[in-house]
Amino acid sequence: MEAILYISVSAIAIAFVILVIYIISTLKTISKTLERASNTVDDLEGQIKGVSKEAEALLKKTNILADDLQKKSEKIDSVIDAATGIGQTIQQFNTSLAQVGENVTNRVNQNQEKISQVVSWAQIALEIKEKWDEMRTRKQQKQAQRQENVEG
Known part of the structure; x- marks a missing residue:
């Protein structure tokens, strides 16, 4: 009976060694995976910092362009207002000219x-x-x- 006990303890010990080896192997794989994940996260962090800097620079340029566009739009508005004024003046001149022509025609007809x-x-x-x-x-x-x- 003692032999069965030794065999049982030996089987348990062998099973425990196999379990420990399997756990060690799994932990090494998990460690490698976590290390890769950590490296990937570090790389992503560096890339995100780079993208953030580029986005910030792009935002500054966009704001400068928006300000420039606003100033130019205001200048164009003044040009358009001036052109509208000129158009109205020409229209008034044409109306006056038509009235003068009509007056001349009426007077010619009256004094024919x-x-x-x-x-x-x-x-x-x-x-x-x-x-x-x-x-x-x-x-x-x-x-x-x-x-x-x-x-x-």
Whole structure:
């Protein structure tokens, strides 16, 4: 019976050694895995710091660009306001010009008879001048012929 006891204790001891070896192996694997995870976390931490710095620099540049865009937008607004003012002035000028044209047309229509009379008198005056010039030319020709007759 003692032999069975030795065999049982030996089996238990062997099982315990196998269990310890298995636990040691598992712990080594877990240790390696945790070390890799730690290295990965360290790498990620470094990358996150780099990304954070880049994001911060990008945010600063974005803010500068937004300020610049705001200033330029204000300048463009003033240009657009000025262009709108010019457009309104041109529209007012066109309206005034149309009114002047309409007034001239109305006055011409109102004074059309007077204008016709002035044109008629102007034609008569031109005809009289032409007759006058014609008579003067004939008179000069007659005087020239008389002088030729006297000299000749």
